[in-house]
Amino acid sequence: MVKRPVAGKVLPSPGKTVTETRRILRKLGAQHPNADTELNFTTPYELLVATILSAQCTDERVNQVTPALFRRYPDARALARASTDELEPQIQSTGFFRAKSRSLTGMAAAVVEEHGGEVPKTMEELVTLPGVGRKTANVVLGHALGIPGLPVDRHVLRVANRIGIARSEDPEVVEQQLGAAMPPAEWTKTSDTLILHGRRICKPKPLCDRCAVRAECDYYRALGPKIQKTAKPQLPRRAPQSRGDSGSVADERRAPQARRHSREGGAPRKRK
Numbered sequence: 721m722v723k724r725p726v727a728g729k730v731l732p733s734p735g736k737t738v739t740e741t742r743r744i745l746r747k748l749g750a751q752h753p754n755a756d757t758e759l760n761f762t763t764p765y766e767l768l769v770a771t772i773l774s775a776q777c778t779d780e781r782v783n784q785v786t787p788a789l790f791r792r793y794p795d796a797r798a799l800a801r802a803s804t805d806e807l808e809p810q811i812q813s814t815g816f817f818r819a820k821s822r823s824l825t826g827m828a829a830a831v832v833e834e835h836g837g838e839v840p841k842t843m844e845e846l847v848t849l850p851g852v853g854r855k856t857a858n859v860v861l862g863h864a865l866g867i868p869g870l871p872v873d874r875h876v877l878r879v880a881n882r883i884g885i886a887r888s889e890d891p892e893v894v895e896q897q898l899g900a901a902m903p904p905a906e907w908t909k910t911s912d913t914l915i916l917h918g919r920r921i922c923k924p925k926p927l928c929d930r931c932a933v934r935a936e937c938d939y940y941r942a943l944g945p946k947i948q949k950t951a952k953p954q955l956p957r958r959a960p961q962s963r964g965d966s967g968s969v970a971d972e973r974r975a976p977q978a979r980r981h982s983r984e985g986g987a988p989r990k991r992k
């Protein structure tokens with residue numbers, strides 16, 4: 721994937737240099753050596769379907785649904801023949817099943833009619849498919865097509881901004897900032913690593929005492945003085961409070977899509 725300018729947007733400089741960013745990602749990579757997508761797939765088509773289903777749903781739940789789905793609809797041509805009424809009960813447990821069934825049938829029809837049944841291999845073509853945004857396209861490019869892609873989800877957004885290796889609430893801007901700092905061959909791994917760090921350590925309430933990059937994290941540096949300021953001086957013998965575990969600093973803002981949508985189905989929660 722070639723670095724693409726963001727039309728009409730000014731790219732703010734990230735707080736870290738390229739050298740610092742790469743060093744931080746090396747440390748996080750060592751902390752999460754097996755970072756990879758947790759969606760099960762064997763073809764680009766399957767990953768595209770699984771990624772569409774993973775919106776507001778756990779990978780684990782998607783992996784429970786997709787084996788039967790892929791047996792019944794092994795390729796885009798088979799899926800394009802399905803109706804949304806037929807598809808909905810099969811994907812209901814992933815949530816938002818009506819919108820997702822429309823995306824899946826629309827995506828499959830477009831792949832068949834405009835790309836001969838094969839998942840296209842460029843960002844520009846992928847994002848024209850129904851239900852496919854930039855994040856989904858980057859997942860498919862990076863994990864199924866061997867083309868550098870840097871998916872930015874809410875975990876990447878939160879973690880990168882906290883550390884200071886990116887500065888923006890716009891996923892596309894963060895993608896560009898991280899993409900400019902990291903070699904294309906490491907884009908997908910960068911995303912996988914930040915996602916896993918966000919799921920395991922740098923949660924909305926972060927576990928900073930377990931973090932490999934605490935010493936270089938802007939959020940942690942800012943949090944320290946705040947904790948010291950609120951400490952009670954009359955209790956000097958009290959064990960020092962863990963700065964990173966404090967909930968006194970505002971947590972992440974919710975992802976825009978999470979604010980916009982309400983669930984259609986009764987399936988439990990939604991994180992990815």
Ligand code: SF4
Nearest residue numbers: 922926928931934937
């Ligand atoms: S030090 Fe804390 S806030 Fe910073 S990246 Fe690590 S877990 Fe996240």
